[in-house]
Amino acid sequence: MASQIESHRVGAEIAIGDDICRKKSIEMLQEVGLPMGLLPLEDIEEFGYNRDTGFMWLLQRRKKKIEHAFKKIKQTVSYAGEVTAFVEKGKLKKITGVKTKELLLWLSIVEVYIAEASSEKVTFKSGTGLSKTFDAAAFALGE
Secondary structure, three states: OHHHHHHHHOEEEEEEHHHHHHHHHHHHHHHOOOOOOOHHHHEEEEEEOOOOOEEEEEEEHHHHHHEEEHHHEEEEEEEEEEEEEEEOOEEEEEEEEEEEEEEEEEEEEEEEEEOOOOOOEEEEEOOOEEEEEEHHHHOOOOO
């Protein structure tokens, strides 16, 4: 993955340090119309966003993964030490580093999007092709 990040560094907006990285990642989500609490990472070391290629990345300190429970939808999501995605209006695609727990299995999330018809719903698509749709309110900041 590091080589993927390296290939998108030129021309990217890069922030270093947890506070500014959280702020920049929230601004990026807001800018593309996705819920601002979608990436509740902790201790972020670096955030990068290359607007020309649409590529973004988040690196957590010490590459540690975290798990976050979205209580309103009873879903646990695991974020790796490195999370990457290509960003479009209303969509994150080709996501790496994000998994959700379904029964006893961890499934990789490869795409998150809001349908143009309804900005009140967020759909998550796994690498297996399965998808689930939830109320966007479940991913508000602080949830």
